[in-house]
Amino acid sequence: MKLRNTLLLAVLGFFCFGCSSLKSDAAENSVLPATTLKPYGRTMVNDAQQLELITSAAHFGYTFEGTESQVFASVPDGGTHGYLQYELDGKYQKRVKIAPNATAPVLVKAPTAGKHTVWIYKATEAHTGPIRIEKVVGENVSVVQKPDVPLIEFIGNSITSGAAADPSEVPCNTAEYHDQHNAYMAYGPRVARALGADFVLNSVSGIGVYRNWNSDGPTMPQVYEKLDFQKDTPHRWNFDKVTPQLVSIALGTNDFSLGDGIKERLPFDSTRFVNNYIEFVQQVKANYPQAQIALLSSPMVHGQNGATLENSLKRVKETIDRRYPSDKPVALYFFQPMQANGCTGHPSVEDHAVMAKELEPFFRKLLAQ
Known part of the structure; x- marks a missing residue:
C-alpha cells in the first residue's frame, strides 16, 4: 500500500509539473x-x-x-x-x-x-x-512579418512626411507643429498600399537639396546616411537592412522657398541645385545599386518656379543616365499644381489622396519593369 501511494504521488507530481509548465508557457506567450x-x-x-x-x-x-x-x-x-x-x-x-x-x-x-x-x-x-x-x-x-513584396523608399520633406495634414483632432495654428502629422495618410504609404507594396519614409520637414526652408543646412545629402537625420548623431543607418526595388525622391520645395521673410535669402541657384541633386542620386545609388530611381516634382511649386524645377530634374536625369548607362534610366514624374488645404500651406489628408491617385499608375508601371 505504501509503495502504491508513493507511485500515485509521483504520477500526480508529474502531471502537476506538466500543468505548471503549460501555465508558464501561456503566461510567457501573453x-x-x-x-x-x-x-x-x-x-x-x-x-x-x-x-x-x-x-x-x-x-x-x-x-x-x-x-x-x-x-x-x-x-x-x-x-x-x-x-x-x-x-x-x-x-x-x-x-x-x-x-x-x-x-x-x-x-x-x-x-x-x-x-x-x-x-x-x-x-x-x-x-x-x-x-x-x-x-x-x-x-x-x-x-x-509582411510577405515578400516590393519595397518603395520615399525620400522627401514635410510633404512626404504627411506633416500638417490632419487637423481633425488638433486645429491648425494651435499646439505644436507635429500635432497635425499623419504619416499613414501621406501619399507614399497610400500608393504602396494600393500597389500591394511595402514602404519606408525617409523624410524631414523643411529639408532641401542644397538649402533648407530657412537655412543653408544641414541638407538631405548631408544627413541621409545618419539614423535620425541629425548631422551630429553618432549613429549611422545600416543600408543592408532594406533593399528597395524603387526609390522615390521628392525634394526641391524648400530650395525654392523664400524662407520666413526676415532672414536673408538669396535667389534660387539652379546650378548648385542640379549639382547637389546629382551627387545625392549617386549617393542613393551607392547604397542601393539595383534600385530604380524616380524623381518627383512638387505640387506646391507653381508657375515659373515649377518650370525651373522640372527643367532641373531633367538635367539631373540626363547626367545620371549618361554616367550609369547600364542601369535603368531615372524616371521622372511632374505633379499637377495643387492649392494645399492642410495647415501652413501643406497638403491635407484629402490632398494626399489626390496625389496618391495621380501617382499610382506611374509607380505601378515602374514596379512592373
Whole structure:
C-alpha cells in the first residue's frame, strides 16, 4: 500500500509539473518583448532593450486573440510628445498621443472576439524624437512579418512626411507643429498600399537639396546616411537592412522657398541645385545599386518656379543616365499644381489622396519593369 501511494504521488507530481509548465508557457506567450518585433523603417533597439521608432511611418505588426491588447510606449525623458497611429484588421483606426512620462499603455480594442492583426505606425517625424516600444501584451500575441513584396523608399520633406495634414483632432495654428502629422495618410504609404507594396519614409520637414526652408543646412545629402537625420548623431543607418526595388525622391520645395521673410535669402541657384541633386542620386545609388530611381516634382511649386524645377530634374536625369548607362534610366514624374488645404500651406489628408491617385499608375508601371 505504501509503495502504491508513493507511485500515485509521483504520477500526480508529474502531471502537476506538466500543468505548471503549460501555465508558464501561456503566461510567457501573453507578452511580446520589443526585441522580438519585426519593424519596418529606421529603428533601433536601445540599451534598455526598447524598440525606438525613429522615422515617419516606422511600423511593426502583431496578432492577438480576444478583444484587447496593450502597447507599452513612451517618449524619452525631457522629450516632447509624439503620436502613434494604428490599423486593426486592415482598417485604419486613429492617432494616439504619447505624452512625456506616460505610464498607461495604448489600448487596442477589437469590436468582437477572435484573432486580430494590428499594425502600429509612428505618425511623427525623426526630428520630433523617437517613440519607444517596451512590449506588447495580449492573449496569444505573436509577431507579424509582411510577405515578400516590393519595397518603395520615399525620400522627401514635410510633404512626404504627411506633416500638417490632419487637423481633425488638433486645429491648425494651435499646439505644436507635429500635432497635425499623419504619416499613414501621406501619399507614399497610400500608393504602396494600393500597389500591394511595402514602404519606408525617409523624410524631414523643411529639408532641401542644397538649402533648407530657412537655412543653408544641414541638407538631405548631408544627413541621409545618419539614423535620425541629425548631422551630429553618432549613429549611422545600416543600408543592408532594406533593399528597395524603387526609390522615390521628392525634394526641391524648400530650395525654392523664400524662407520666413526676415532672414536673408538669396535667389534660387539652379546650378548648385542640379549639382547637389546629382551627387545625392549617386549617393542613393551607392547604397542601393539595383534600385530604380524616380524623381518627383512638387505640387506646391507653381508657375515659373515649377518650370525651373522640372527643367532641373531633367538635367539631373540626363547626367545620371549618361554616367550609369547600364542601369535603368531615372524616371521622372511632374505633379499637377495643387492649392494645399492642410495647415501652413501643406497638403491635407484629402490632398494626399489626390496625389496618391495621380501617382499610382506611374509607380505601378515602374514596379512592373
